Amino acid sequence: MEYAFHFSNTMAETGIYMALKQLMGEYDRPPVVLCVGSDLAVGDSLGPVAGTMLQSSGFRGYVYGTLKHPVTAKEAKYLGDFLKKTHPRTPVIAIDAAVGEEPDVGLIKVVPGALRPGAGANKRLPKVGDVSVLGIVAKKSALSYPLFNLTRLGVVYSMAESISRAVADLLPVENVNNSQKCV
Secondary structure (H helix, E strand, O other): OOEEEEOOOOOHHHHHHHHHHHHHOOOOOOOEEEEEOOOOOHHHHHHHHHHHHHHHOOOOOOEEOOOOOOEOHHHHHHHHHHHHHHOOOOOEEEEEEEEEOHHHOOEEEEEEOOEOOOHHHOOOOOOEOOEEEEEEEEEOOOOHHHHHOOOOHHHHHHHHHHHHHHHHOOOOOOOOOOOOOEO
């Protein structure tokens, strides 16, 4: 089952939260969040912006991929095995920007299963994550990656806010463990 919410919908954050709860089911460890992308192109920065917001929120899980320490699609391919070894039996939420059809631009999709980083730039990389959150930031075309540069920062920022707040709500902030790691 796939869930989709437009970033301008005032209930998007609640919808994303509920979709994540539904798809993740019960878990006994805080989820690991893998935020894929680069700050070199506005459209591709959705993951690192969301990761930075999540890190600042007091989220108790592990966050990989921030503006300070981005995880690009190329690096994400190595993280699959790393996450399985470092965080066994821990759910992984993968967040990334994506391209789609014109009517889908602005949608935040929550889907079961892994995402394929770099797919919008026609890269063939291994999938990562157990649950995926994709922000459709640009129209799909033969030149998808350059269209990331035509994406409005305000759109990316608003999407990242909704995504990070929804993920942060998965774990209440009280009793935040100061030993939290953010990479």
